[in-house]
Amino acid sequence: MFELPSGAEIQSIIATLKTGVGLFIPEIYLSVLFMLLIVVDLVVKGRKNNLLASLTVLGLAGSFFFISRQHAVKAAEIFFGMYVLDEFAVFFKYFFVLSGMLTVLVSVADDEFNRKVRSIGEYYALIVAMVVGMIMMASSVDLLMMFLSMELVGLTAYVLTGYRKDDARSSEGALKYLVYGAVSSGLMVYGFSLVYGMTGETNIMKIGAELALHGYDPLLMMLASLLIIAGFGYKIGAVPFHFWSPDVYEGAPTPITAYLSVGSKAAGFAILMRFFYVAIPHGGEPFQDIVGMDWVMLLIALSIGSMIYGNVVALWQKNVKRMLAYSSIAHAGYLLLGILVMDELGTQATLFYLLGYLLMNIGAFYVVILIANRTGSENLDDYRGLGRKMPLAGAALTVFLISLVGLPPTIGFVGKLMIFSALLAKGSVYIWLALIGVLTSVISLYYYMLIPLNMYLRESQQPDEAPAQGGMLHQAAIAVLMLLTIYFGLFFQPLTDFAKVSSSMLGLSIY
Amino acid sequence: MELLTNIGLNHYLTISALLFGFGLFAVMTRRNAIVILMGVELILNAANINFLAFSKYSGGMEGVMFSLFIIVLAAAEAAIALAIVINIYKIFRSVDVSSIDTMKE
């Protein structure tokens, strides 16, 4: 039924692949790193934890070189429109590699984790694998590629969540994550199939063109969008697709929690933005053509739900990890605000907010781990009097939380500032969203401040022993994170410019 | 009669929709983790049928590719899923998902 391709065709295919590989180097490099780690894990005997960790960090750092090379390349499709290389993608490559490195650092910091886990080898390998997957999520422009990369991230995430085999909560979290993830990706892929049916294309740019050309049945389109959103929404952990996140965040090893709350969330946003900016046609201004409005309304609903639900429920949490899980739901809501304005400023704001969120959230988890190392618990009440015992950690955590609230002079404030600017730049249309945003951030102040309150304002029950910090490395790490959080809160121009450059993606149908 | 004799796209879609529904039903109602995973497989296969049908009627090969990859991924997912389920069984001595709710609220 299909005849074999001629030699010329094969030649052209090979040529395309060659060029594609040339633009695919970071991913390849990271995949090599992945295998290398497994090999090292196999050959090296004995306690190799630090070796692997440092290898991973260095390897990831090495990838920066290749990624930076890609700035020069002008945006292009590769692998027959499966994959794309543009500033947007590059931005997220940096982002994910960075988050991966930080996660490794955090993992090294987590004493209990290192004590309990016997074979650490695959752990770092999986982290790298997840980095690759997320990078591919950010740069795939074909439904198939999107599905594959998301599954790659998902599967590694399930494993990492359940990595503490001995720990019930870890396994339970893994199971919930798996079931929930499988179902949502099932829904998503079903949605994909509908889109494919409507357009006969899987490349999102072609899809966009097709839809723009022939139009479509809005009802069916909405159904597809909903199903797809279910898949993306579960990655970004936005209401009502968030239910897995509190349990998973609480159950998973803390480094993985940090990683999921930043990495896979960001990946979800990347793919969400790319899909809806590119695949679904609409005129730039909201409420002008019906398509834009449909899914903007959808995103508005998600965003409001996330902001309110996340902050309100977080008020009740006594477990810090769980509290941060809910807060991450709320932050998903703020990020959605940046997306739904659907313009350059909004994208820029979202990307910047993601960067800030990376710093402050990983930082927060970092300190939480250091404290857990000392107290062996993540319960709010065990934080009493810690401010005295761990001055640096306490100060750093306070800064991160202030930044999460969005108070100056921190990067979190600038993030919120830009998000709200994006909203208000649209005139009075979105003011009410901005109002909800600021109000919920006032609510968030209360539960975030519970932590410093316990650390500083309350005395610990157990007798006060000498201030014993974690290792020098971690001291330095959190100090750097803290300073960066403040520095970029005051001099955020480089980051915002970077975000601006990165806000251009291939085949964009808006702005 | 004519409806039965020449099979059209809608038939496929109906089938897949039914499969999808069964899958969801299984996921929502069954207690056993394994059965839930089977439900997930049903959902994925519903998608597969869609892809294949659309591909058949629109003439592109993408649908076929897609369904192939879905099958592969389903297998991978199942592998990991079973590993986790086994681990769960080790700890909880049960694979009844409704009883696994130590973390809530």
Add this chain to the structure above:
Amino acid sequence: MLSLIVFLPILAGLVILAVPSSQKQIIRIVSLLAAIAQGVLAVLIWRGYDASMPGIIAAEGGAPEGSFQFIERLPWINLDLGGFGSLNIEYFLGVDGLSITMVILTALISIIGVLSSWPIQKQVKGYFILYNLLATAMMGCFVALDFFLFYVFWELMLLPMYFLIGIWGGPNREYAAIKFFLYTLFGSVFMLLVMIGLYFSVIDPLTGNHTFSLVAMASQENYIKDAILGPESMMWRYAAFIVLFVGFAIKVPMFPFHTWLPDAHVEAPTPISVILAGVLLKLGTYGMMRINFPLFPEVFQASLYAIGVLGAINIIYGAFCALAQQDLKKMVAYSSISHMGYVLLGLAAANSEGMVGALYQMFNHGTITSMLFLLVGVIYDRAHTRQIDKFGGLASYMPVYAAVVTIAWFASLGLPGLSGFISEAFVFVGAFSSETTRNIAIVSVLGIVFGAAYLLWSLQRMFLGKRKADAAYDLEVDADGHEHIHFHDWKGKLDLDARELVMLVPLAVIVIFLGIYPMPVLGMLTSSINKLVEVLSPVVMTALN
């Protein structure tokens, strides 16, 4: 110059960071030196200040130079926002009559605050770091002419305040601290939105870009007609005005947003109460005069009566609540509410007399209330209670203390010859001269009586008469029939000791001197106030539209 005066405390904070926490004395001294240096700078600025330059809005041609002084203006952030021009945030400091008054006050109170922090023993290092952070933030708010910068300093104040109340405060400090934090944050988050809205509505005439510069925002011709806060969209301008007003009113604090104040004061340690009452409350009214009113003059004109009424409520309500208090510090806190009501009333008058009165009242309330809280602290240190009826007859045993208290109390009730009187007098003069607020002024005058009532009553209960049966101190009569008292577990001097005198006497001198000859302060601010009144006057508005 201004940068120096703003960031000196933070530098001191960094130095302290390096000092081992065991070296308490060094830490204290470093902070004191920083505060004094700040004071010296303030005096230099004061000497170098040219009272003839009005400020408030830019000079002819839109340049702040020639209107503001000691200007420091550097580009800080300059973002390209694609379709929305570029986001220009400047590091923009400068003073005019409004600022310089508050700058001097802040410098003064900071020194007093450090001195009164001397006895603090708990976590001295952390305390002074936070204290210096707070000092910087306060000073920054008063000299910032860029809204973004102002907002940064404004929010920067919250955290140190939260910890200073929450860690070094009284038994119920947690509640008071979080209450303060939430209240003020609630007020200021909306300010953020207004700030952004203003940004998109205002064009800097010089650069043609959007700007956060308050100077540019203060002149209505810089507004884009159809922008969200442009002259066209009245609804949003009203909303923005109200939002800003509430934000600042919470700091003032204005009824009904005042309830955080008594708790905060009662819980806060003495120096923090001094800072809080002496400077922070002024930020509310300063913000109104600097931002809220000039940016939305027509809304201001429309809401004069409401503001006046709120001021009157503050005056009377605060006085009545003070009358009923048993806790001396709480009484003083309510008296602050009452006195800040005069400021609001003066602002509502919207004429020079009223506004000069208001600004001068801000200054005087700063000095006088600081005295009051210091004095409350003095007795609390000794007796460990502030219950008014746990004393009595103190005047016989602590004559010097009684004398200073008398000065402070009478200054607070507006006795002529003391600075408080002049400001209150001109507030009334202004309020009565304006048709709008005349009847409000007539009602508010009652505040004079009730103010006298609660102050004199407390004075009598604590200092006059004889020792109460359940007093917080023991009475003993020595051989030759002289009576002495001593407080339980109080080792220090019974009457005011040197440190306390060093804090109180200068304040008293200032209060008396400015009560007799106010020009040193008034001279600086009249031209600015006249300008402000001119900017706010309806005439200008009609001329614009």
Add this chain to the structure above:
Amino acid sequence: MHSLIQLSIAVLLLPLLSFVILIFFNKRLPRRGDFVGVGILGTTFALSFYIFWSVVVQAYDPAFRVAWDFTWIDFGNVPGVGPLEIRMGIVIDNLTAIMLAMVTLISFLVHLYSTGYMSGDPRYGRFFAFLGIFTFSMLGIVLADNLFAIYIFWELVGLSSYLLIGFYFEKDSAADAQKKAFLANRVGDIGMWLGILILYSQFHTFSYQEIFANLAAGKFGLGEAWLTAAGILLFMGCVGKSAQFPLHVWLPDAMEGPTPVSALIHAATMVAAGVYFVARIFVLLTADALHVIAFIGAVTAFMAATIAITQHDIKRVLAYSTVSQLGYMVLGLGVGAYSAALFHLVTHAFFKACLFLGSGAIIHAMHHEQDMRWMGGLRKPMPWTFATFTLATLALAGLPLTSGFMSKDAILAGAIGFAAAEGGGIYWIIPFLGFFSAMLTAFYMGRQIWLVFFGESRTHLKPADPHHHGHDAHGSHGHDDHHAGESHGVHEVAWNMRAPLVILAALSVFAVYSPDPLDGAKGWFLKMVQTPATVVGSPGNTAGHESSPLALHEGRLLAEAVPPAQHKAESDAHSEGVASEAASGVHAEAAGAAAHGEAHGHEFSDPRQAAIAHEAHAAHWPAIMISSVMVVLGISLAFVVYVFRIIDPEKTARSIRPLYLYSFNKWYWDEIYDATFIKGSVLISKILSWFDANIVDGIVNGVGAMTRRVGFATGGFDKYVVDGAVNFTAFLVNTSGGVLRKLQTGKVQTYVVLLLLAVIGYFIYYFTQLIY
């Protein structure tokens, strides 16, 4: 700057210097530095007397006026007003000069007297310091040339009075009294302040001259009613300071202060400041305002007199008589007898000071016994005191040959004239009350003289009363030491207390003021201090047609009444006055009126004033007759009761018990005020602070602020995140969170179901949207 101004500045500042020196250094100085106070005050008096001499005696010009002022506050160029300055300054005219001399003299004498009376008091030095600051403030009132300045010094005398009343602050009664005094004055001051505000809001100036000029030019924009209101409100200041009804209650309590203070502040000078102030603003008082003032004065005079007749405390009797006499002065001003009122102010100052110092001497001698019931028979041991006291009493009662006679008579004449000019009716109440009070005055003074000086000593009759009215232990240490070694018998006081009595008594003789004991008008005082013409006019000259019949009416009256001799003096006095007014450019129309000056006395452009003036002249002799009769009646009644005992006071008291109690309990004013205003405001404050602590502050359990705090401390604060209105939202937020979190069941299948529900839900929503 005029040399007199320089002198007056010195006069003003010297007492302040005395205050500063004494307050800081009295402990380090020998004799606690009393000589400083006395010395400085002596100098001050010398200077003021020089001013008095060169103004009143040498210049001898009713219109004498020198002024000087400086910029106090510069507002710059105020939008809508133009350049605006607040100026402070000094004005010296005859009235000022006289007041200066009077105040400094009495103050000096009181200083001198106090060296004896207060000697040995633990706070001896501070006492002189306080006297110093009081004198300073009082002189400030006298010298001020604008309303703002007078308000400042007004409050400052209030302060010094506060300090001195509470000099023995260990006594709760003293502490209460000082608070009461200050607050009562504050109430009055509110009115005064509002009055000032009304005027300022129109003219943007505080200066008398400018305000008057603007008023005369008819620049007052608010209309007649506001002007009257301004007058009455300004008068409220006087009501407070001069203890007029209804704010008179503080003055009797003020007697808690040391007696010299009562003499200086609460009899001679400060309380008179109110009258002085009304005189200062006399010209802007409208007819209606004057009516109010007249009635207030009359009522005060009468009420206080009725109270005075039943009091036992020697000082309280004098206090109420002071109130009553102040009522006379206010009445005088109200009826337009301007100069008469001020005349009475001065004479009263001297003889009342004399009376108080005398009573002080008695109390001193009686070891702080103040109750007249336990005195008696003191004329033998204390001849000097007796003599001076009696003389002053006669002056107060208003017997001929005394100063009091002349001044009081002038006022009463004015009252009659007023009633006549106003067309009688209810206005006759005023002179009636005046005369009746004159009789009562004579009666209670007679009673006092008798109880104190005549008969036998009743010291032994005194029941042993542990908490009797007098100093507490603390205050009286010094005195006990002071008396140590002397016999506890009553004895005449030392020279330094006797001399003031003598001087003051001497100043209560008619000759000081006027050659003719029956007519003050012949004296220098009434020539130098003359009723200024009003600047606000009255219905009379606004509606021109009324004036002609009125003028006719005047003419007739004059023809029969005014003796020709008088015409000359008054007309030229008047012409000078008018010239001066023209010169000072205050009211041109007055000058115009003067140009066609008629044959008779002080001419007013304002018909109402003119009519009253003429009626008053007419009423001169009748007034003398009636008042003398009344006085004699009063004194004889006193004798009938207390000397010849024809009527037994106790029995009468019992027979008219209600009336007696009503008077004895001071018409129950204290009780009424306590029940209404004080209790009321305390109640309101309680309610409001409850409201604040519970409603506004959002904790709705009826506990007070303290228990609330405890409640938080124990209950933890999580439940009360924020309060007030915010509390409610916090509650909402929290509960919603509590509900929402229930969704997180922990069962993964629930999550899936919820997920699908959400998807389907939104889809249905969208579907419906699409259909409609």
